[in-house]
Each structure stands twice: as structure tokens, then as C-alpha cells.
């Protein structure tokens with residue numbers, strides 16, 4: 001483990017045009033597992049700008065000394081520590097308030113997210129195992145795909161350790177909301193900074209369900225346009241994978257989205273009221289055991305599941321179509337852990 005001297009800055013902190021002021025609650029340790037990757041690096045940079053964070057622990061199996069040294073020169077408050085290889089994972093995780101997991105392989109053209117299962121399931125299982133041992137109370141934000149299966153894997157690992165708290169484990173689906181907001185605001189000529197479209201369900205293909213009927217401010221589309229924009233949101237990950245032509249999947253927009261989610265989580269943890277984000281969590285809202293819906297966040301993670309709300313006929317059909325696929329993905333994650341249990 002190597003660490004860098006804390007650099008104090010005073011007063012107010014300007015981030016993405018928004019003012020944050022320091023308070024005693026803004027004292028979080030956040031870890032990024034997979035910090036050297038395509039998402040990990042820009043995401044860590046955004047977290048380094050976050051005034052809620054006083055320690056940023058960067059873990060990967062490669063390159064973290066360089067990434068941490070580089071990032072530590074940015075003149076912001078957070079102390080950056082680099083941790084490389086499993087023997088340094090304990091130090092990275094101990095004392096964490098929030099752990100983010102973008103570790104794992106990304107898609108290439110022609111692959112589905114489920115095609116990543118064979119590689120990423122064991123990566124996530126082993127990292128979740130370390131979290132359950134070294135920071136069982138931390139908020140765990142799973143980014144690695146297939147999210148519909150890696151979240152159930154993480155939850156099963158925590159159950160195996162007897163430390164499962166469904167309020168604290170999240171599949172990060174924020175990129176779907178970011179995309180829905182961008183595409184719809186652009187189509188309607190609205191200011192995306194003041195536009196919100198909830199996206200529910202899961203994080204792959206038909207399980208991604210934008211609730212256009214619940215947009216704020218309200219929008220409406222002719223039937224064909226609504227179907228087309230829904231399909232674009234569902235396939236937006238593939239759009240990026242194809243454009244990158246073998247060089248990976250979304251990294252910069254994912255870093256933006258993950259930072260948005262973690263910022264909301266830290267605001268809620270530090271006592272801010274009314275913080276709502278969608279995420280894929282253990283859920284009783286539908287027949288699927290895990291489902292993304294808007295969540296009211298608080299000091300202990302999910303304070304209240306705000307549920308699906310009133311759906312249009314079109315959206316009811318989308319939810320109905322998504323459930324069998326989600327159930328299959330969830331079962332696959334749970335069965336993986338039965339067949340490949342954690343070694344404590």
C-alpha cells in the first residue's frame with residue numbers, strides 16, 4: 001500500500017458548476033475496484049473531485065501505483081491510496097463507506113452482456129467476498145456486467161457471510177437514466193440538466209425500461225417515435241460497443257453516470273433529504289427478486305423503494321416482457337454461487 005499526503009483546500013468546492021460546502025459528515029472513504037480500467041480511471045478522477053470523499057482507495061490487479069501517483073497530484077482534498085493484487089485488497093477495503101466495482105471484462109461487437117458472465121462472475125464473487133469480510137457495512141455499487149447476474153452473486157456472497165443487508169447493495173444502472181435523459185431532452189429541445197426520465201427493470205436489452213410516461217417535465221411522443229426512442233435507450237450500450245469496434249464499451253459516459261450515482265449516495269449518507277436514484281436492488285416490487293426502481297436513499301442506503309408508479313399500457317407490456325429474462329439472469333447468478341461457493 002502506498003499513500004500520498006493529504007492536501008488541504010479550504011472553503012467551498014466547485015464541482016460541475018455546483019457548490020458544495022464541507023461539513024463533518026463529508027468524510028467518506030470510497031474504493032474503486034478495477035481502478036486502472038477504461039471506466040476505473042475517469043471515474044476515479046471524478047471521485048477525486050468530490051468534496052464528500054477524504055480517502056479514495058484505488059484497487060486493481062495491474063497499474064494502480066501509476067494511476068494513484070498520477071491522481072494524487074490533483075489539488076483536491078481526497079487522499080489517494082493505490083493497492084495492487086489480492087494481498088492489498090484488505091487495506092483498500094477496511095473502513096470503506098462506499099465500494100464501487102467496475103472490475104471485469106467489457107463486451108466486443110457481437111457479444112451480449114450475458115456473454116461476459118463466465119469471466120466476470122468469479123471476479124465479482126471474489127471481490128464481494130473481500131467486501132463482506134473487510135467492510136460488511138459499506139454501500140456496494142456493482143458496475144461489472146452482466147449487472148442482472150452480478151448483483152445477485154454479490155448478495156449471495158453477503159448472505160453466505162451472514163452480513164446481507166438489501167439496503168446496501170446496488171447494481172448501477174444510472175447510465176440508462178443518463179442516456180434516456182440525453183436522448184429525450186435532445187428530441188424535445190429541452191434542457192437536459194433539468195430533465196428526468198426514470199428507467200426501471202434491469203441492465204440489458206429488453207430489461208431496460210424507460211418510463212417515458214413519468215418524465216419530468218412531461219413529454220409525449222407519437223406511438224412509433226416512442227417505440228423507436230425506447231429501443232435506442234435499450235440498445236445504447238451496443239451502439240457504443242459497435243462504434244468502439246473492438247476497443248471496449250462505454251467508459252466515459254459510465255464514469256459520468258457512476259459518479260452521479262455515488263455523489264447521490266454520499267449526499268444521502270451525509271444526511272441530505274429527498275435524494276432519489278434508480279438502481280437494481282433486491283426488490284419485492286415485481287415477480288423478479290431484483291428490479292430497478294426509483295429509490296429514496298438515506299443514511300443506511302435504500303430508505304424506501306418508491307416502486308413503479310403508474311405505468312402506461314406500453315410500459316406495462318415492457319415490464320411483462322422483461323420479467324422472464326430478468327428471472328433467468330438472476331437465477332444464473334444465484335446458481336453460480338451454489339456451484340462455485342466462496343472460499344472464506
Ligand SMILES: NC(=O)C1=CN([C@@H]2O[C@H](COP(=O)(O)OP(=O)(O)OC[C@H]3O[C@@H](n4cnc5c(N)ncnc54)[C@H](O)[C@@H]3O)[C@@H](O)[C@H]2O)C=CC1
Pocket residue numbers: 033034035036037038039040059060061062102103104105106107116120123127142143144145146147172173174175176203248249250251254
Ligand atoms: N453498469 C453499467 O452500466 C456498465 C457496466 N460496464 C461494465 O464494467 C466493466 C468494466 O469495463 P471497462 O472498465 O471498460 O473494462 P476494462 O477492461 O477497461 O477495465 C477493467 C479493469 O478491471 C481490472 N480487473 C480485472 N480483474 C480484476 C480483479 N479480479 N480485481 C480487480 N480488478 C480487476 C482490469 O485489470 C482492468 O483494469 C465491464 O464488465 C463492463 O461490461 C460498462 C459500461 C456500463
Ligand SMILES: O=C([O-])CC(=O)C(=O)O
Pocket residue numbers: 106107113145175236237238240241249250
Ligand atoms: O453495453 C455494454 O456492454 C456496457 C454497458 O453495460 C453499457 O454501456 O450500458
